[in-house]
Amino acid sequence: MRGLSEAYGRLGVVRKIHVIGIGAGDPDQLTLQAVKALKSTDVFFILDKGEVKSDLTRLRRDLLDVHRPEGTYRLVEARDPERDRAAGGAAYSPAVGDWRSARAGIYERLIAEELGENESGAFLVWGDPALYDSTLGILEEVQDRGAVTFSYDVIPGISSVSALVSRHRTGLNRVARPVQITTGRRLAEGFPEGVDDVVVMLDAHQAFRRYADQDIDIYWGAYIGTPDEILVSGPLAETAEHIARVRAEARERKGWIMDTYLLRRHPQGRGGAAE
Numbered sequence: 483m484r485g486l487s488e489a490y491g492r493l494g495v496v497r498k499i500h501v502i503g504i505g506a507g508d509p510d511q512l513t514l515q516a517v518k519a520l521k522s523t524d525v526f527f528i529l530d531k532g533e534v535k536s537d538l539t540r541l542r543r544d545l546l547d548v549h550r551p552e553g554t555y556r557l558v559e560a561r562d563p564e565r566d567r568a569a570g571g572a573a574y575s576p577a578v579g580d581w582r583s584a585r586a587g588i589y590e591r592l593i594a595e596e597l598g599e600n601e602s603g604a605f606l607v608w609g610d611p612a613l614y615d616s617t618l619g620i621l622e623e624v625q626d627r628g629a630v631t632f633s634y635d636v637i638p639g640i641s642s643v644s645a646l647v648s649r650h651r652t653g654l655n656r657v658a659r660p661v662q663i664t665t666g667r668r669l670a671e672g673f674p675e676g677v678d679d680v681v682v683m684l685d686a687h688q689a690f691r692r693y694a695d696q697d698i699d700i701y702w703g704a705y706i707g708t709p710d711e712i713l714v715s716g717p718l719a720e721t722a723e724h725i726a727r728v729r730a731e732a733r734e735r736k737g738w739i740m741d742t743y744l745l746r747r748h749p750q751g752r753g754g755a756a757e
């Protein structure tokens with residue numbers, strides 16, 4: 483590691499990185515702060531997850547086309563290592579850990595080899611970098627390794643959670659009540675305790691179907707903010723199977739899907755505006 487350190491980290495050289503939240507699909511949701519950061523970037527790094535996600539890579543390139551004239555920046559694409567998604571239960575965390583380390587190696591090389599001294603680079607992160615995204619954790623790991631010196635800032639983006647509730651014209655929480663954001667994997671283990679408003683992301687298995695016998699409303703959205711957007715809302719008992727069908731058809735048609743939903747439980751009957 484010391485050899486690398488000497489190769490990559492020269493005294494007085496500070497590479498700058500912007501981690502830019504670009505919103506969850508609608509190019510108009512790019513903030514003015516994000517546009518400023520885009521304009522001050524020399525090198526953009528795009529990590530492609532393979533053919534299934536190439537639409538998302540194209541959306542990022544389209545954003546650059548709008549805000550940066552061709553030839554005024556460099557674009558570096560790299561292949562994201564595949565994560566072992568089959569690993570469940572106790573194996574889940576180590577699988578994520580290995581994957582993060584593999585990515586850290588790639589990020590380290592990108593920053594060291596593709597970013598000139600005193601240049602600034604940017605990672606364009608889907609939605610908000612603070613929500614179910616590993617970029618910040620990976621950059622921290624790269625800094626801890628100490629082989630390459632850089633500073634970074636974070637530009638918040640409009641998350642798919644904000645986009646979802648705005649499209650459904652509802653709030654996230656009810657008056658003075660908590661809201662929890664979790665994953666489909668967690669929801670499949672049980673409805674979270676102490677909370678009746680739950681946002682679910684990363685759900686490949688439609689965990690909401692387990693709760694169709696309860697008094698719960700769902701606000702569901704897929705491809706939110708893109709031309710393919712689909713929105714469905716209503717009592718879970720009436721909509722769960724419909725959503726599962728619509729989801730399966732859309733996934734088949736496009737080859738991939740990203741969906742998010744809010745479950746609003748009514749344990750003591752209905753009523754109560756959002757605050």
Ligand SMILES: C[S@@+](CC[C@H](N)C(=O)[O-])C[C@H]1O[C@@H](n2cnc3c(N)ncnc32)[C@H](O)[C@@H]1O
Binds near residue numbers: 682
């Ligand atoms: C790896 S997480 C990234 C979340 C992202 N950082 C954010 O702030 O929205 C991917 C998950 O975000 C949600 N998601 C992202 N974009 C979405 C969109 N346009 N429509 C619906 N869900 C979306 C889905 O639940 C998907 O499984």
